[in-house]
Amino acid sequence: MTYKHSSRLYFVFLLLVLLSERCWSAANLSVECLIINLEYVECKWPETSRMNYTFSSAFKDDFLYEDCTEYILENNYTVGCRLPLKDHQDKFYKMYTNISTGGNQSVSQAFESLHKYVRLNPPYNISVVWFEQNSTLVLQWKKSTNTSNKCMVYMVHQETDTIKYINVTESSYSLPLASQNKQYAFRVRSTLSGYCGPSDLWSNWSIWLKWGNGGANENISRSAWWLILLAMVILFVFFTSLLVWYHFERIKIVLRPIVPDPSRNLQDLFQKHDGNVESWIHISKELKEAFEPDYTEAACDVCEAAPSCDVSATPEATPTSQDDTCDKTNTEEQPEKQLSSSASV
Structure with missing residues (x-):
């Protein structure tokens, strides 16, 4: 019984410690809210304990709280919330926040105004224009928000032989009597001016832009x-x-x-040259004439019955004269054959 009783007491004590720690952590939460680039409100609280908090907020004095729709997570725990800024004039009104742990413990906090807690995004598209006529270097950039130019203040950080910080109200800065033989480096940041409610926060610096040494622009x-x-x-x-x-x-x-495929090569032979190989292989006229005979030879008829045939000494002989000679020889030989046959009898 004593062991069971002590274990129950230990369990109750542990539960009380956890509940007190939960209530203490919720009671000591401090919420910090900033307006980012006049687009949304970002509220954050420190990650003092490993638990997820529920956040809600309201503008003006209507106390119509709206639950957070976009939480900021770190290590799978909620550490902040992003709220859309519906109107730029809301930064001049009160803002009420409420954070809770899901139970009955909640902490409420009120901000009189957020116009001093506006942080803009840094300027971009920084470029340099060199005017050789009067040796003037003009630095130009673009603002990150669509607010009026009267609401903007810029700070230019210039580094040459010395370091300078110059405040300007335009989106450009002119440096007279600049030298191409020197190396210049620039960067710019921005904030809201007093014309639209001054902010105590500057934006982050833009990327560095280097110019000089023959006009080389190193804006990479x-x-x-x-x-x-x-x-x-x-x-x-x-x-x-x-x-x-x-x-x-x-x-x-x-x-x-x-x-x-041989048919591709033989198509011209049958279609264009009609099977004429000499025309197909393009034999030249000179080559044809080289193979033709260039001499003439007298023709001679051969008689089967006569052992020989006398040919006239003339180079040309007609077929009729040769036939008569052969017939004459045959008639002379026939009586001789008859005499020889009678003698034998």
Whole structure:
């Protein structure tokens, strides 16, 4: 019994400690809210304990609280909330916040105004224009919000031989009597002026822009380097694929050679030249004449019955004269044959 009683007491004590720690952590929460670039309100609270909080807020004095729709998470725990800024004039009204742990413990906090807690995004598209006629260097940039130009104040950080900080109200800065033989470096940040309710917060600095040493402009950001690297990778993959494709095409030709189709070469022979090989292979006229005989020879008829045939001494003989000679010889030989046959009898 004593053991069970002590274990119950220990469990109750542990529960009380956890509940008190939960109530203490909720009671000591402090919420900090900022207006980011006049687009949304970002409220954060310290991550004092590992628990998820529920956040709600209201503007003006209507106390119509709206639950948070976009929480900021760190290590899977809620540490903040982003609220849309419906109207730029809301920064001049009161803001009420409420944070709770899901039970009956909640902490409410009120802000008189958020116009002093506006943080803009840094200016972008910083560029330099050089006017050689009067040796003037003009630095230009673009603001990050669509508010009026009267509401903006900029700070230019200039580094040459010395370091300077200059406040300007325009989105440009002129540096007279600049020298191309020097190295200049610039960066800019912005805030709201008193014309639209001054803010105590400056934006972050823009990227550095360097100019000088013959007018070289070194305004290459990390994104530009990433684009260059990506282009190089694409080119490398393209040429590598081309080489691999060429290599496999050669292997395919070696393993499976292409059998030529003779019909392609013989189409002209039958369609254009009508089977004339000499015309198809384009034999020249001089080559044809080289194979033709260039001499004449007298013709001679051969008689089967006569052992020989006298040919006249003239180079040309007609067939009729040769036939008469052969007939005459045959008639002279016939009586001789008859005499020889009678003698034998």
